[in-house]
Amino acid sequence: MEELSSIIEKMICTEVAANPLEYREPIIGYADANDPLYNTLDEKIGAKQFHPQEMLPDAKTVIVYFIPFPETLIRAIRQDQHTVPIWSQYYDATNKLLDKIGKNIIKKMATFNIKGAMDPPTENFDLISLTGHWAHKASAVIAGIGTFGLNHLLITRLGSAGRLGSVVINAKIPPTSRPVSSYCLYYKNGKCRVCAEKCPSGALTTERFDRFRCNAYLDGKNIRDDQQGCPLCSSGPCADKGF
Numbered sequence: 001m002e003e004l005s006s007i008i009e010k011m012i013c014t015e016v017a018a019n020p021l022e023y024r025e026p027i028i029g030y031a032d033a034n035d036p037l038y039n040t041l042d043e044k045i046g047a048k049q050f051h052p053q054e055m056l057p058d059a060k061t062v063i064v065y066f067i068p069f070p071e072t073l074i075r076a077i078r079q080d081q082h083t084v085p086i087w088s089q090y091y092d093a094t095n096k097l098l099d100k101i102g103k104n105i106i107k108k109m110a111t112f113n114i115k116g117a118m119d120p121p122t123e124n125f126d127l128i129s130l131t132g133h134w135a136h137k138a139s140a141v142i143a144g145i146g147t148f149g150l151n152h153l154l155i156t157r158l159g160s161a162g163r164l165g166s167v168v169i170n171a172k173i174p175p176t177s178r179p180v181s182s183y184c185l186y187y188k189n190g191k192c193r194v195c196a197e198k199c200p201s202g203a204l205t206t207e208r209f210d211r212f213r214c215n216a217y218l219d220g221k222n223i224r225d226d227q228q229g230c231p232l233c234s235s236g237p238c239a240d241k242g243f
């Protein structure tokens with residue numbers, strides 16, 4: 001039988017290519033559901049996180065997929081405007097695409113008698129603490145498809161401008177390896193602070209990320225559909241590549 005990883009990768013790439021919006025090539029990785037890093041997340045994140053086995057009792061693998069936004073979008077967000085309609089358009093459309101991909105992976109796995117479970121790409125967080133119980137970024141870091149940047153986003157080899165999802169399954173796929181050093185220039189050599197300098201709300205500095213301040217800014221700004229989100233911390237040199 002064809003390798004499970006190759007079936008999953010073909011499915012994700014086909015879904016992304018068939019989408020009316022353009023994207024770059026998805027990055028797909030696998031975390032061992034028993035990776036000891038999962039036991040450290042409550043402390044690192046400061047809120048109770050689901051272990052993969054709380055998502056699916058006999059979880060063995062977490063599939064993570066990052067869908068990088070296209071160069072046209074990255075050129076638009078680098079113009080430093082606070083409202084970028086293409087960012088809003090991709091924000092909504094990519095959430096739907098990620099949800100569809102996750103549900104299709106679970107359906108496909110069922111044809112091999114494999115169980116799957118997932119959480120939606122977003123809207124799965126507590127509105128008071130502004131923290132989710134299943135953080136896709138944490139699984140992406142454990143699967144090695146990227147590292148955290150000063151912008152508090154996942155930076156992959158194709159950058160941080162993109163969105164990601166994850167699915168837990170009860171079949172074993174060999175885990176992908178983790179990069180040896182950070183993809184962020186600030187963590188690499190201290191030579192970049194662009195995301196913090198661009199942040200219009202003051203939420204992001206070299207010392208901290210104040211999610212309440214970021215959220216208050218987003219709430220105040222996102223009045224119309226074409227104003228959703230803020231692209232500025234996704235628009236630095238790591239928007240389209242990791243270092």
Ligand code: B12
Nearest residue numbers: 044045121125131132135136138152153154163164229230
């Ligand atoms: C709640 C939430 C928000 C809240 C609060 C953000 C927050 N708490 O971080 C608000 C509304 C403010 C927000 C804003 C944005 N969000 Co948001 N958000 C989420 C959500 C639902 C949960 C995030 C969460 O709980 N994070 C907690 C932890 C993981 O994040 P953290 O505190 O930054 O992690 C630090 C430490 O805890 C530690 N750490 C955490 N885990 C681990 C694991 C290991 C192994 C290690 C070593 C360290 C470590 O290091 C991290 C960096 O210092 C996720 C979807 C999801 N369920 O995953 C999307 C998500 C994180 N958001 C996303 C995006 C794109 C945005 C915005 C750009 C939206 C916009 N403006 O248009 C901004 C960016 C703000 C920023 N610079 O981070 C994307 C991230 C894409 C990417 N490339 O990383 C996600 C994954 C949605 C998606 N499906 O793609 N978001």
Ligand code: SF4
Nearest residue numbers: 149185192195236238
């Ligand atoms: S803009 Fe620079 S400092 Fe900020 S996350 Fe990207 S590489 Fe790191």
Ligand code: SF4
Nearest residue numbers: 199201214230232233
């Ligand atoms: S999304 Fe905007 S306000 Fe929030 S941290 Fe990023 S740049 Fe700052």
